[in-house]
Amino acid sequence: MKIFYSIPEKFLRTCAYAITTVILATPLFTFANFYFPFITPRNFIFRIAVEILLVVYALLVIQNRRYAPTKNLAIIFLAAFVGALTLASIQGVNPMFSFWSGFERMDGLITFYHLLVFLVVLVSIFRTEEQWHPLLGNSLVIAFLIAMVGLSQFRQVNILLASSGGERISATLGNATYLAAYLLLNVFFALYFLQKPAGSYSVRIFRNGIIALDVLLVVLQGYALIRDNYGILNQVFSDGWLATVFVVAHVLVYGSYFYRSATKAHYVIRAFIAFLIVFFLFMMSITQTRGAILGLGAGLVVAYVLILLQKTPRMLKMGSSGVVIALALCVGLIFANKDTTFVQTVPIFNKIASISISDSTTITRLATWKAAFRSATESPRRLMFGWGVDNFNVAFNKYFPTVIYTDEGTPLWFDRPHNLLIQYLVEGGILGVGLYCAFLVMLLVQMLSRRDVRYTGIIFTAGIVAYVVQNLFVFDSINSYIPFYVLIGCVVTIINRGKQGEQEVSGALSTSAGMLTISAAVVVSVASIVLLNMPALQSNRTFVLDYKKLNAELERKSYDRSTAVTLMDDIGHGPFLGRNELLGATSEYLVTLIQSSQLPASEATDFVTQLVAKFDAARTVTTNDARLNLFEMNLLLNAGSFDKTFFDRAAAIGLETLPLSPDRPHLYYIIGRAYMAKGEFGKGIPYFKEAVALAPNVFDSHWNLFAAYATVGDDSGARSEYQELRRIQTFDNRTYSRVVSVLAAGYQYDFALEVLNQAIAEHPDSTLLYIGLAQIYAQAGRNSEARTATLKAVELDPTLKSEADDFLTKLDAGTFKRLPPVSQP
Structure with missing residues (x-):
């Protein structure tokens, strides 16, 4: 035990500085061979560094009790906030996920615990x-x-x-x-x-x-x-x-x-x-x-108000007034001239000038916030305690705002509301967000009460306000957590200046107390590194390496079963962290493998069955995750060509998932497709109709219903949906070709020819359209018209002559003729 008391205090403090500098440098750490390379490496480094820092701190405390944790109301409120999030997560919808989070964010309670330890240790070591x-x-x-x-x-x-x-x-x-x-x-x-x-x-x-x-x-x-x-x-x-x-x-x-x-x-x-x-x-x-710019503006306004209210030199007040007026004029000029070439060509000016209620980003944000408030007020329990940390996705899915779904490329999966206070309201309820606000208010009140650090107080108050305001439009990550907690630590140290003497008691801890302190620190740190961090880090990296190897094999068309088996084994290794994400990524890869036709049917069925078992296991731990279910449903739909029972399972999972996200059109798409694939058209079409009702102005929703009508031979329904598609989107050649392909698959040749003739009238020089016209005529058995369309395509593009000759030879042989079955289903 004496060896711990003999380590020079200066050396330990130098170690603390070095470790903290490494933590400050974490935004630099990016390694390609990790899943989410901008997130996972720096988070693991931060956590491990904090755990080592905790041991260094324990060594300082046992030598000198003046390093004992500093008492401060703001930190007490912050600790209470973390406690409230813990309580919210225990009673929340996914306690395990609330603790671990995922690789994409790496937040969760485990990060909050590390941040709190980081802050307490910094404030305790660096006391001036x-x-x-x-x-x-x-x-x-x-x-x-x-x-x-x-x-x-x-x-x-x-x-x-x-x-x-x-x-x-x-x-x-x-x-x-x-x-x-x-x-x-x-x-x-x-x-x-x-x-x-x-x-x-x-x-x-x-x-x-x-x-x-x-x-x-x-x-x-x-x-x-x-x-x-x-x-x-x-x-x-x-x-x-x-x-x-x-x-x-x-x-x-x-x-x-x-x-x-x-x-x-x-x-x-x-x-x-x-x-x-x-x-x-x-x-x-x-x-x-824009969020950061608005935050900076808010911080400057707060600094200006504080300069006016406090006893500061007149020149400073006049100068700051001039700066604020100049900035206000600049913003006004940007809005007044938002249609000018200059404003539109300067990206940040254009971004600021585009702020409006009708802006697509604004519409999405407001709709997301509205869904968040609906979820937060779902019940007294949710209002008070929330859904648990990192469970915003569950709340958002349940109250999915269809207004944000405008086209195929629209981002539809949100695990953050892009507003930190609303996020804490949903995750921690009124108790959580209230304690967080109390922490901020207490920090600012204590800072401004120190008249002996007037300008420092103004700057740091403005900095905190700027940070909070910009977080009303975005969300936090470890990149901003670290400097913000350093800012908090510095502010708390300044607040406590002059009070340290009242709190500090010098002298080493007793042998028993010292042994207990250092043992606890070492056990917690080593256990965290060995049991929590290293296994997750290793599973992340191993998965990426195996995933890259499989992708390389796919590109070379040299599929190796052993590599696929290894990849699926990776999912079960390591702690819970990231397991669902790896499962989703693996299912997407398997879909790609199936679509590439490199996978034998027996192996595809075997792999899909294994993944289905893993999805089932995941659902026993992570409940209410609609997106996880959609990954499985998409896999099953693609694997249905190997085993028709997969369609049954896809439909069943879809029906189980509907209560989790009743307003999400994509669920109805997949359920409808599953029933259509099974041949149960009467069950499938109503789901497409429901999707249209939810998203009446989205191309995809009408496309699915159009394709369903074409499949069953409902000419009236198909024509009605075709007109809706034309209303929503201007057709190009490829869109026309897609429509014709669907109609031809349903033997709707007359309708397909109408569409093609309309398309050719709009695009008379399109070789692609004439090729499509020839194919439809050929399938309908109208060889003369098919020959004419083929010759027209060659006239437009003479390089097609060889292919055209081959086509005409097969046409004369009746190869392409495809008449509908005697009895349509």
């Missing part, structure tokens, strides 16, 4: 404002690197990786919204340093940070040169924008070395910080994220 400076400085340097990656994507140089968000740059965070939220918090960290007087923090913080960054860049450059690749520094200096930002930042930081006066050196570093603010704001603008 000055001790937070290196952490905030490191965050800014890391943010600078991330922003440089984003700028490279904007300039299409793509340092490290290309943007996963298309024209909306995402840097290493994988999502433009995440990047904007991350930079927003770092803007306020920079403002904090900018307002600090000379000598209040060490300029070495930024010097050392940039030196560490340069060492990393040199190592990466050297590694690239060894591998004969284009190095990262080559990329930086290949573009004028990147080179300018890089050089300016370095000139300012290293330029501070040339001033013997600490005050002058401080001013140079202050110029660097101001440069970072401008750079971060520019990068926020090109993410085209």
Whole structure:
């Protein structure tokens, strides 16, 4: 036991700084061989780092009791909030999923527990404002690197990786919204340093940070040169924008070395910080994220009001008034000139100008929020305690708003309402969201009550408000959780300044207490790493490697049964985390394999049967998951050609799923298709009609009903739905061809010919349409017309002559003639 008391305190504190810096750097960690590479690696790193940090903290506590957890009302409210979410999850719809979450989000109670431990440990170790400076400085340097990656994507140089968000740059965070939220918090960290007087923090913080960054860049450059690749520094200096930002930042930081006066050196570093603010704001603008811009605006307004209300210099009040007026005028001019070329060609201006009630994004958000409120007020129990953490998808499915379903490409699966307060209302009820709001209010009240840190209080209050407001339009991730909890920790430390002496009791813990403390910390940390994190991490990576191997085999058309067996075995390994996602991904892969015709019927049936058993097992743990059921139903529909009983099961699961999402048209599509595939047309068509009633202006809903009518030979019904399809969408050649194919499959040749002649009248030079016309005439036994249409196609495209000659030979032989059966079903 004595060995624990002999570890130097300074060494332990240095370890804590190092581990926290690793945590701050987690937004940089992206590894391709993981399922959701922008989410899972950094979350596992964060959790494992927090668990190691907990052991370091325990070693500090047993040596000196002054490191015992700090008492603060805001943290108490935050802990109560996490407790409320735990209670909500225990009584919620999917307790297991509430604890673990999934690979796509990696939230869940386990993340909340780690965040709370992270905050308590930070506040307990770093007990003065000055001790937070290196952490905030490191965050800014890391943010600078991330922003440089984003700028490279904007300039299409793509340092490290290309943007996963298309024209909306995402840097290493994988999502433009995440990047904007991350930079927003770092803007306020920079403002904090900018307002600090000379000598209040060490300029070495930024010097050392940039030196560490340069060492990393040199190592990466050297590694690239060894591998004969284009190095990262080559990329930086290949573009004028990147080179300018890089050089300016370095000139300012290293330029501070040339001033013997600490005050002058401080001013140079202050110029660097101001440069970072401008750079971060520019990068926020090109993410085209309105939520972050609105959050920043709200934060600035709050800062302005506080400047007016508090005893601040007159020049500051006048200057801030000028800034606010200028910003208001800019916004007004953007809206007033929203139809001008300039506003429409500047992405962020166009985004701001497009804000309206009729905007598609706004309609979706409002409809989602309405569904959320319906689910939250479903019963007194739900209103008070909610549905449980990460169960918004269940609530959303039950009250699915059909208004958001406008076409085939519409996003329809939401596991977040894009509003953090509404999310906590649904997940934790009034109790949960109330405690979260109480935590925020207490934090702000305590911060503003400290008159001795007026400007710091204004900046951090504005930062918290900006963060909360932007979260009214998006949702959180580990990328923004980490800097936000660092901000909370710094604020709590400032709040507690002057009170520490009342709370602290120096001296080591007794041997028994020390042994208990360190044992508990080690057991919890090791158990969490070994039992919770490593198995899930390994199962995630193993699945991706096997999945990639199978995809490669599929591309080579060299299917290997053993690889498929291994992939399905991967699903059952590891803890619950991500198991349902891997199951869904495997089912989709099996559908692809079936459609590629590479899978023998016996093997397909065997694999589908195995997956069905896994779906059944999953439903015993994760209840009420409509999407999980849809994965299985889609698999069964595609496998029905091998075993007709799969159609029966698809229909049965669909009927079981309907109460979980009664207003979701896709469920009716699948049930209808299952019955149609079974030949039970009288049962299938009513489900397509119900889908049309739910989504009367959606092409797909009318298409399914049209195809059903064509299949059963209902000419009147098919014609009626055809007119609806024409009303909803302008037809191109391919759409006409799809319609004709469906009609031909149902022996509706006369109708098909009408459609083709109408299409040719609109597109007289379409070779595709004349080919289709020839095929329909041939199937109908009208060989003369088929020959004429074929010759017309050759006239339009002479390269088709060889194929046309072959077609005409078969036509004369009667190969294509296809008359309807004597008795239509």
